[in-house]
Amino acid sequence: MLGPDWLITLKYAKRSLQLRGNVMAMSMKKGVQPINIVILALCSAIATVLAIISVQLIPVVTIPGVSGLFLAAGFYVPFGLWWGIWGALAGGISGFLLIAAGTPVPLASFFFIGDLLEAVVPLIAFRVLKLDVGLRNAKSLVGYIIFGVIGGALISSLVGPTGIVVTAGLSMDAWLPTFIPWLIGDMIVIAVIGIPLLRILTPVIERMPGYVKGYLS
Amino acid sequence: MGTGKRYVRSFFTHIDTNSWVMRVNPAIKVSYTFVFSFLPLQVFAIFSQHVVYAFYLNLILAVISIGLLIISRISLGRMRWLFFLIAGMLQFIALWNILFTRKGGMPLFSWQVGFWHDTVTDLDIIWALTADLGYLTMFTATMYLFLTTRDRDIASVLETIKLPRTFRFVVSLIFRSIGIFFDDLATAREALMSRGVDFQKGSILEKIRRNSRLGIPMILIMLRRATDIAFALDVRRFRMPNVKATQFTKIRFSLLDLVVLTILWVVFWFTLAVQLFRIDPLTLL
Numbered sequence: 152m153l154g155p156d157w158l159i160t161l162k163y164a165k166r167s168l169q170l171r172g173n174v175m176a177m178s179m180k181k182g183v184q185p186i187n188i189v190i191l192a193l194c195s196a197i198a199t200v201l202a203i204i205s206v207q208l209i210p211v212v213t214i215p216g217v218s219g220l221f222l223a224a225g226f227y228v229p230f231g232l233w234w235g236i237w238g239a240l241a242g243g244i245s246g247f248l249l250i251a252a253g254t255p256v257p258l259a260s261f262f263f264i265g266d267l268l269e270a271v272v273p274l275i276a277f278r279v280l281k282l283d284v285g286l287r288n289a290k291s292l293v294g295y296i297i298f299g300v301i302g303g304a305l306i307s308s309l310v311g312p313t314g315i316v317v318t319a320g321l322s323m324d325a326w327l328p329t330f331i332p333w334l335i336g337d338m339i340v341i342a343v344i345g346i347p348l349l350r351i352l353t354p355v356i357e358r359m360p361g362y363v364k365g366y367l368s
Numbered sequence: 369m370g371t372g373k374r375y376v377r378s379f380f381t382h383i384d385t386n387s388w389v390m391r392v393n394p395a396i397k398v399s400y401t402f403v404f405s406f407l408p409l410q411v412f413a414i415f416s417q418h419v420v421y422a423f424y425l426n427l428i429l430a431v432i433s434i435g436l437l438i439i440s441r442i443s444l445g446r447m448r449w450l451f452f453l454i455a456g457m458l459q460f461i462a463l464w465n466i467l468f469t470r471k472g473g474m475p476l477f478s479w480q481v482g483f484w485h486d487t488v489t490d491l492d493i494i495w496a497l498t499a500d501l502g503y504l505t506m507f508t509a510t511m512y513l514f515l516t517t518r519d520r521d522i523a524s525v526l527e528t529i530k531l532p533r534t535f536r537f538v539v540s541l542i543f544r545s546i547g548i549f550f551d552d553l554a555t556a557r558e559a560l561m562s563r564g565v566d567f568q569k570g571s572i573l574e575k576i577r578r579n580s581r582l583g584i585p586m587i588l589i590m591l592r593r594a595t596d597i598a599f600a601l602d603v604r605r606f607r608m609p610n611v612k613a614t615q616f617t618k619i620r621f622s623l624l625d626l627v628v629l630t631i632l633w634v635v636f637w638f639t640l641a642v643q644l645f646r647i648d649p650l651t652l653l
Contacts, residue, residue, distance in 0.1 A: 184598070185598045185601040186594060186595070186598035188534060189594045189597045189598045192537075192545060193545055193593060195538075195542045196541075196542050196548075196549050197545075197549055197583075197587065197590055200549045204553070204579070206453075208579065209572075222576065222583075225583075226580075226587075248542070250510050250513075250514070251514055252450070253450045253454060253507055253511070255405050255506030255507055255510055256401065256402060256510060257405055257406060257506065258506075318503075321468075321499070324464075325464055339576075340576065343580070344576065344577075344583070348580075348584070351584065352587060356591070359591055359595070360594075361591075361594060361598070
């Protein structure tokens with residue numbers, strides 16, 4: 152006969168399985184779920200932490216809030232591919248929250264737009280062209296390089312330097328010398344960090360709740 | 369017996385609960401940051417042809433914003449690295465404006481480098497200083513918010529202006545999680561260092577690769593937390609669209625708070641109107 156300890160253990164195990172079942176059932180529901188909102192918040196927090204670390208690690212001394220190599224970009228582009236608009240928004244929010252690193256609010260608004268578009272462009276490309284987020288074939292890898300590495304970095308480097316010129320009261324002569332290193336830096340980071348991240352973590356994240364196959368759910 | 373001093377944590381530092389800064393309405397702090405972040409830009413736009421007026425206006429704004437930071441008597445020790453960056457930025461702005469801006473005025477000196485040559489005038493230098501003061505105002509106004517405000521204060525302000533509960537929840541969770549993830553990052557970094565990873569050595573690309581490896585455990589930790597939090601929300605019947613919930617903290621407005629808020633926003637909208645409708649500012653002065 153099973154003693155009281157075993158019964159309690161069984162009860163606990165049954166409840167634990169029910170809870171797991173609830174989580175898995177939650178992930179199979181259609182439409183936007185609370186987990187999407189939570190992932191948006193937590194991804195924004197991670198991207199912001201990485202953004203602030205980038206600014207501290209490799210600062211551009213003449214422009215606070217700007218890093219020579221913006222590590223966060225290598226993360227929030229994959230976030231957009233894994234979690235759709237929620238991950239892409241996290242990138243935009245991390246750009247805005249560089250106000251915590253000395254960036255004025257108007258300039259941070261430009262960063263929000265630039266970083267958001269940087270993640271949205273590859274997201275749309277991957278969904279429209281039905282590319283593999285895990286980069287498990289050559290077509291997907293080439294697509295990531297074109298739309299993620301080049302396209303995303305280009306969009307961000309068009310918006311960011313424009314914001315710097317406008318908010319710092321500089322003439323347009325300052326735009327090109329800011330645009331070129333921005334573009335190169337973002338391309339390096341999105342390629343060097345993003346590609347291994349997508350190949351290593353996509354098989355894990357695909358199986359977890361919150362993974363977005365479309366744009367919102 | 370202790371001194372009785374208690375401290376609360378803002379985003380970057382700790383503030384004495386008896387400090388006057390803690391008694392300022394959070395809505396005023398947020399409004400001040402927003403308005404003073406945009407006013408210098410509006411001064412640039414409105415007074416671009418009247419350099420001296422722009423200089424004096426930005427000087428007034430800079431004195432107010434720096435003065436507020438000083439009289440708050442907040443420890444800025446942890447922010448030393450930021451001030452170093454700002455000093456660099458101000459030099460860059462000044463130099464660029466002196467060399468490439470053409471505002472007319474009395475010529476002071478000429479320069480030539482290769483094919484490029486230009487003449488620097490007194491108004492170019494004044495405009496460069498104006499741009500510096502404007503950027504300094506924006507920076508100190510933003511820093512004031514982060515040094516004197518808690519994350520729950522920001523959430524209370526968002527609730528006061530009736531933003532949706534989902535949006536308020538996301539903002540609160542972001543601010544709470546940033547501190548937690550900084551700790552997780554430090555833990556992951558120490559774990560990797562104990563396994564022989566050296567974050568200081570190597571080329572820039574190698575440093576990027578090593579630092580980016582920290583992102584993988586953080587993402588996995590984040591996913592585990594996300595699942596737990598989402599389940600907790602489900603258990604507490606957090607639903608979308610928004611269901612009215614009880615708010616733990618409420619902001620109360622005094623007459624002085626309302627007066628200050630009115631002044632701030634009237635100034636902001638007035639300058640915006642002058643800029644949008646291209647009104648000659650000298651007709652108003």
